[in-house]
Structure formats: structure tokens, C-alpha cells
Amino acid sequence: MPDIFVVPQNSSQEPLPIKMVSNEVDTPGGKPNTPSQTSLKPPLSPQKNYMPAFATFCQNPQNISFVDLQEDEEIVLFLRADFITNVPWIVISFLLVFAPPLVFLLFQLNPLTTFSLSPQFEAILTSFYYLVVAGYALGNFINWFYNIGLVTTKRVIDLDVSYIIYKNVAASTIPSIQNVDYTQKGLIQTFFDFGDVLVQTEAHETNIEFGAVPRPAKIVEIIIQLKQGTQKNE
């Protein structure tokens, strides 16, 4: 597997700013935050947006970096899965938090129950249970928080973290992109406007997929603009 942070020799040229697109930031629980004074800016504009901690879509973010970001390379898009994708594990965590008191209550209400544990045993088991629930919530949050997609002026980078013990970083150069498309499946994805963006690259490079990212149409538009800009520059 090639080193993803090794920049190919043919990518030294700077892509030109292309078509005008809006600079926007999406945060959970809120509408897209559009800077009023710069509603229309090119994707490679020096105008930067402050990226909130839980941002899921941020164009031209100013306060993010990654290992091996080059001096002449700018981050154009920062992407995370839509916040709505966190709802299942949040609901499950809440249910798990309230499960032990209900179980204890059921045991006490049932007069036929002969099963009992010593108080120390109960305390240790309960503590362990809540630690596991906290670990479950923490693990899921980390999965969401660090599952990041980045589009720079030179590369498309996908950082995948699954079940904590798996980490995959894939990157592809903008000129090697062959096709970009997106899929929105079902009512929820259509209603909340999020979906999967697939960046297909040349055969020798890995295809990159941004899963459940907000505003996929916009992302596709920006990547295509970057690709066209690179082609014009060549």
C-alpha cells in the first residue's frame, strides 16, 4: 500500500480558484452557518471559517490541520458523518443507564426470586456495568469524532476508525479522481440531507468513500470544481 502522505511529483502545481461557491459550516442542531459578509467565495479563497468542535461540514476551515499538510496545501472541506447518525447509540446508552435499577426492582417485586449476591459483589458488578456503558458511549463518540473526510487543494483524505481497534487512512490526489457521485438511501437520509459520497480514482489508487456526510451534492460539486481546476492548470 503506498504511503498516503507522500505527495506525487505531478501535484506540485497549484490548482486555480474556479467557480464561485458559498463558504458554509454545518453544526449539529443548527442550520448551516453562512458568513454574511462572504456568502459567495471560491473554494480556495483565503477567507477561512472557524470550525466548531462538532462541525460536520465546514468549508475552508481555519483551525484544523493534519500530519504532513504541506505549506502550499489548503484544506477546502472538512467532513464528518451527520450528527443524526449518533442518535442510535445515544438512545441505547440512555436505555442501558436505566436498565440496572429496573432489573433490581423486578427482582425485589418477584417473591419467588431466591438468587442474591453479597453487597460487595453487587457494587463491583454495578460499577463494572456502568464502566462498560461509559466505554460504549465513549467508543461510539470517538468513532464519530475521528471518522473524518478532508478535501484539500491537492488530495482527498479519508480517515476511518471502526470499533476503536481499526484505523484506516486513505488518500488520493485530485488529478487521479475519475468520478464523484453520491447516494442518499431512504427517508431519513433524504429528509436530513446526508448521504454517502464515493470518490472513484484511477485503478491503482483506493476509492474513497465519505459515509453519511451532510450535503453530499455540495461536496460532489466542490470536488468536481477542484478536479476541473487541476485539469485547467495542467
Add this chain to the structure above:
Amino acid sequence: MNDIITLLLNLQLGTILKIPLLVLFFLYAIFAAIVFNQVRSLSKLVLIPAPSLSTVLLTLSLLHLLLAIALFIAAVVIL
């Protein structure tokens, strides 16, 4: 050989429960250490200063690891 058989015959229900429980706690502590290590490596890979939430996550995962170790030690001592 006889000692082992005697030991197994003398095992009580509490002891039988304790051993898998301690193994489980130990494995969970290892899992917590893996989580902490993963967060540490991820926070170095992607720098998200917004106001240092990755530091908060790192602290939380460290706390999670320390609690898992503390629980294992408490289980060894108390049970």
C-alpha cells in the same frame, strides 16, 4: 495431580464466579488501554484545536483506563 483435584473439589460457587469476573475485568482494562492508545494516535494525526476537544477526549479515555484498572484491583482485593 491430587492437589489439583482437591482444589477443584473445594471450589465454591463464589470462587467459580470470581475467576471469570476477574478475567473479564482484566480484559476490559486491556481494551481501555487500546482505546486510550488509539485516541492518543488519532489526536496526533488530525489536529482539531476547536477548543481542544481532542485533549478532553484523551483525558476521558485516560480516566476510563484508570477506572478499569482501579476496578480490577478493587475486585481482586474485595472479592
